[in-house]
Amino acid sequence: MKLDINGRSHEIDAPDDMPLLWVLRDLVGLTGTKYGCGMAQCGACTVHVDGQPMRSCVTPASAVAGQKITTIESLSDDASHPVQRAWIELDVVQCGYCQSGQVMAAAALIRAKPKPSDADIDAAMAGNLCRCGTYQRIRAAVHRAAELAREDGHA
Amino acid sequence: MRDPADLPAPSRRRFLATGAALSGGLVIACFVPSAARRAFAAAAPPAPAPVDPNAFVRIGADGTVSVLLKHSEMGQGVWTSLPMVLAEELDCDWKTVRVAHAPAAPAYAHTAFGMQMTGGSTSTWESFEQLRRAGAMARAMLVAAAAKKWKVDPASCRTEAGFILSGTHKAGYGELAEDASKLPAPATVALKDPAQWRLIGKPTRRLDSRAKVTGRAEFGIDVQRPGLLVATLARPPVFGATLERFDATKAKAVAGVVDVVAIPNGVAVLAKHFWAAKTGRDALEITWNEGAGATLSSEALRDEYRRLAGTRGAVAKTAGDVDAALAAAPTRIEADYELPFLAHAPMEPLNCTVEIGKDRCEIWTGTQFQTPDQAAAAKILGLEPEKVTIHTTFLGGGFGRRANPASDFIIEAVQVAKAAGKPVKLVWTREDDIRGGYYRPMWLSRFAAALGKDGTPVAWSHTLVGQSIIDGTPFAPMMIKDGVDVTSVEGAANSPYLAAIPAHRVDLHSPKSPVTVLWWRSVGHSHTGFAVESFVDELAHAAKQDPLAYRRALLPAGSRERRVLDLAADKAGWGQPLAKGRARGLAVHASFESFVAQVAEVSLEDGRIRVHRVTCAIDCGPVVNPLTVEAQMQSGIVYGLGAALYGQLTLKRGRVEQSNFHDYRALRLDEMPVVDVHIVDSKDKMGGVGEPGTPPIAPAVANAVFALTGKRLRRLPFALD
Numbered sequence: 001m002k003l004d005i006n007g008r009s010h011e012i013d014a015p016d017d018m019p020l021l022w023v024l025r026d027l028v029g030l031t032g033t034k035y036g037c038g039m040a041q042c043g044a045c046t047v048h049v050d051g052q053p054m055r056s057c058v059t060p061a062s063a064v065a066g067q068k069i070t071t072i073e074s075l076s077d078d079a080s081h082p083v084q085r086a087w088i089e090l091d092v093v094q095c096g097y098c099q100s101g102q103v104m105a106a107a108a109l110i111r112a113k114p115k116p117s118d119a120d121i122d123a124a125m126a127g128n129l130c131r132c133g134t135y136q137r138i139r140a141a142v143h144r145a146a147e148l149a150r151e152d153g154h155a
Numbered sequence: 156m157r158d159p160a161d162l163p164a165p166s167r168r169r170f171l172a173t174g175a176a177l178s179g180g181l182v183i184a185c186f187v188p189s190a191a192r193r194a195f196a197a198a199a200p201p202a203p204a205p206v207d208p209n210a211f212v213r214i215g216a217d218g219t220v221s222v223l224l225k226h227s228e229m230g231q232g233v234w235t236s237l238p239m240v241l242a243e244e245l246d247c248d249w250k251t252v253r254v255a256h257a258p259a260a261p262a263y264a265h266t267a268f269g270m271q272m273t274g275g276s277t278s279t280w281e282s283f284e285q286l287r288r289a290g291a292m293a294r295a296m297l298v299a300a301a302a303k304k305w306k307v308d309p310a311s312c313r314t315e316a317g318f319i320l321s322g323t324h325k326a327g328y329g330e331l332a333e334d335a336s337k338l339p340a341p342a343t344v345a346l347k348d349p350a351q352w353r354l355i356g357k358p359t360r361r362l363d364s365r366a367k368v369t370g371r372a373e374f375g376i377d378v379q380r381p382g383l384l385v386a387t388l389a390r391p392p393v394f395g396a397t398l399e400r401f402d403a404t405k406a407k408a409v410a411g412v413v414d415v416v417a418i419p420n421g422v423a424v425l426a427k428h429f430w431a432a433k434t435g436r437d438a439l440e441i442t443w444n445e446g447a448g449a450t451l452s453s454e455a456l457r458d459e460y461r462r463l464a465g466t467r468g469a470v471a472k473t474a475g476d477v478d479a480a481l482a483a484a485p486t487r488i489e490a491d492y493e494l495p496f497l498a499h500a501p502m503e504p505l506n507c508t509v510e511i512g513k514d515r516c517e518i519w520t521g522t523q524f525q526t527p528d529q530a531a532a533a534k535i536l537g538l539e540p541e542k543v544t545i546h547t548t549f550l551g552g553g554f555g556r557r558a559n560p561a562s563d564f565i566i567e568a569v570q571v572a573k574a575a576g577k578p579v580k581l582v583w584t585r586e587d588d589i590r591g592g593y594y595r596p597m598w599l600s601r602f603a604a605a606l607g608k609d610g611t612p613v614a615w616s617h618t619l620v621g622q623s624i625i626d627g628t629p630f631a632p633m634m635i636k637d638g639v640d641v642t643s644v645e646g647a648a649n650s651p652y653l654a655a656i657p658a659h660r661v662d663l664h665s666p667k668s669p670v671t672v673l674w675w676r677s678v679g680h681s682h683t684g685f686a687v688e689s690f691v692d693e694l695a696h697a698a699k700q701d702p703l704a705y706r707r708a709l710l711p712a713g714s715r716e717r718r719v720l721d722l723a724a725d726k727a728g729w730g731q732p733l734a735k736g737r738a739r740g741l742a743v744h745a746s747f748e749s750f751v752a753q754v755a756e757v758s759l760e761d762g763r764i765r766v767h768r769v770t771c772a773i774d775c776g777p778v779v780n781p782l783t784v785e786a787q788m789q790s791g792i793v794y795g796l797g798a799a800l801y802g803q804l805t806l807k808r809g810r811v812e813q814s815n816f817h818d819y820r821a822l823r824l825d826e827m828p829v830v831d832v833h834i835v836d837s838k839d840k841m842g843g844v845g846e847p848g849t850p851p852i853a854p855a856v857a858n859a860v861f862a863l864t865g866k867r868l869r870r871l872p873f874a875l876d
């Protein structure tokens with residue numbers, strides 16, 4: 001199958017049921033996308049498919065052939081995406097393992113809702129577990145990221 | 156590919172081997188005398204080997220300061236807070252500081268425990284003096300090199316943000332690093348007066364953020380090596396079961412599967428990628444000898460614990476005639492508190508990568524326990540421990556699970572690599588993690604107390620029943636005294652309330668079971684905090700007194716418990732009216748030499764507990780990085796609250812009934828209370844912050860629910876009906 005990952009085309013030899021997560025991590029070598037549960041419970045594996053956040057652990061790679069897959073590695077070259085800047089500014093991360101997924105979920109949210117309310121953040125981010133408990137700073141950083149994006153004129 | 160601001164993982168192991176700094180500069184040799192041993196609850200094991208001369212800091216020709224971190228970064232922030240301590244004395248420019256995990260070596264032994272490890276909320280206090288000295292020595296050597304070069308008196312030199320200045324002379328640390336490295340390390344150095352600290356105590360952002368928001372931070376599960384295979388292991392379905400036979404025909408037919416090998420704890424499937432390894436494992440046909448573990452059930456254990464609680468256990472603490480005082484008192488209160496088995500469920504599932512070479516072995520993993528893991532691997536391979544290199548990656552959470560005296564996830568991976576004769580990354584699925592044992596034990600606390608006429612307790616009996624996490628480990632001789640595992644009763648036998656109660660007794664039963672158990676964030680305090688702080692609340696209500704006033708009266712005046720209790724109560728507006736349908740509860744608990752009080756504000760929404768706000772006060776002594784303390788309090792609260800609301804593992808016919816985050820739930824963002832953290836400005840003894848935030852939250856919430864509904868929640872996780 002042919003996969004469009006971060007703007008590059010990859011010819012992948014994998015079983016049809018192989019989740020996109022493992023194709024990304026073990027076949028393409030993009031390990032920024034994480035495995036946390038394998039059953040759409042934690043959000044660590046969140047990537048964008050045609051701009052929409054998706055749980056790559058339950059998405060067969062074959063189902064997204066031809067679609068535009070974006071992973072954390074290509075969100076920016078230099079941590080300059082508003083979500084990344086806000087995360088750094090507000091010291092969000094702890095162990096960091098959930099954070100690729102958090103950042104990808106937040107990036108999709110502020111694109112869809114340039115001025116998200118707390119309720120919007122709850123709805124969009126409740127599916128992303130953080131065992132370190134960074135939620136309070138995530139909430140603040142999503143607001144901050146939205147602000148930065150508006151300043152940048154991204155919104 | 157990697158961000159130049161982050162240290163590339165492969166270079167780490169060359170630090171000591173070649174002496175080359177990352178930037179190609181030179182090494183400053185620092186001999187750091189072992190820091191004063193700190194008296195700890197458990198007697199410290201033998202003294203660590205002499206400190207390696209250049210163990211902690213390297214200065215590159217470009218002025219880059221590389222700090223080698225002996226502790227494991229697992230989210231708790233040591234990647235930032237510990238370099239701050241060294242940089243303070245070095246007087247370098249904070250922007251030039253880079254960090255890498257140190258290899259496993261005797262130089263990095265914990266100053267109190269004598270082995271390389273991260274745990275017990277000890278990292279900051281145990282290395283505080285050591286790192287200050289390392290920084291001060293490096294600075295002194297740079298000054299000496301400059302003085303020699305400029306032919307001036309060292310006393311005429313001052314340092315500022317990575318530069319040395321004297322009269323009209325000025326040079327950067329990088330320019331002097333080579334000369335300095337040839338000088339002997341000073342035998343003694345003066346440390347800064349705390350009044351001169353510019354970095355310590357200042358809110359300082361994390362140094363690992365950039366790597367972690369770009370996906371570039373390397374966790375154990377991300378390790379890639381040439382020819383590396385991924386393995387999954389089929390472990391026994393019940394505790395204590397052994398492998399009888401297996402048929403790998405179907406597993407081997409799965410595309411991508413390379414090998415199937417048996418090890419003592421199960422059958423491993425090795426494949427080109429995780430998906431094939433997992434699919435192959437699902438296709439294994441295995442027969443187990445299930446043994447006695449197959450009849451285990453948590454309900455039966457619970458009955459057994461209740462029976463045991465009616466008998467006298469090993470006495471951990473006693474004063475006065477408790478039985479007589481209980482019999483004589485007009486008011487007697489009794490209660491049982493019960494807590495379930497819990498998995499740690501760190502976000503990154505356990506994993507370990509092993510490459511066995513001729514006379515050597517390399518391991519990449521996120522571990523909290525370098526020394527025991529290194530020894531365990533060496534033993535399997537018949538090597539000297541120093542022939543086993545451990546590359547510590549970032550840890551996707553630890554919470555105690557990655558500090559296992561049994562080194563389970565290391566041993567399995569080494570055995571698989573050895574049996575297959577191939578480099579292997581053994582990866583646990585989430586299901587493996589939830590069902591794989593090494594749990595926080597199930598606990599029962601049974602109390603009886605008698606109140607005097609004024610409502611103060613005159614007798615207190617506390618019987619605890621739960622498995623020992625120390626029994627059978629190398630720590631047993633130090634930590635089990637007269638049949639009492641000190642970790643089982645911490646927070647109970649040394650409860651600050653006991654001093655005010657003339658007759659008291661704390662005793663312990665330590666039943667054995669095939670279920671493997673381990674320390675879980677806050678260890679014994681994870682159960683004693685809930686039990687003691689709930690029961691004291693019950694006594695306050697029985698005495699018809701305000702829970703805050705009641706506790707204050709029992710706690711010694713001037714105690715740090717009182718200080719945090721007062722601060723939390725004040726900041727939370729204790730006693731002030733609340734919106735209808737809301738109530739507050741409080742708890743105070745000391746652990747790991749820090750003191751924490753929390754006030755929780757709750758309501759019920761659709762019959763479920765909703766925690767709106769937690770006001771948290773901590774006294775941990777002098778603070779290195781307030782941002783770390785604040786984050787750790789939030790973190791400990793989320794961990795403890797998730798467990799209190801949802802966490803439990805149950806056993807039926809020997810099987811763990813839960814398997815993943817859908818039935819072993821964690822707190823989610825939409826359930827996150829607002830957490831206000833207040834740090835006491837304290838000059839008292841420095842304590843830890845990784846764990847002390849966890850114990851008070853469950854009782855604070857339970858006490859709030861009681862205030863709201865009159866219903867006392869005596870069992871975790873909370874159930875309202």
Ligand code: FES
Binds near residue numbers: 045046057
């Ligand atoms: S790994 Fe995909 S949601 Fe958890």
Ligand code: FES
Binds near residue numbers: 129230551
């Ligand atoms: S930062 Fe550790 S799980 Fe979220």
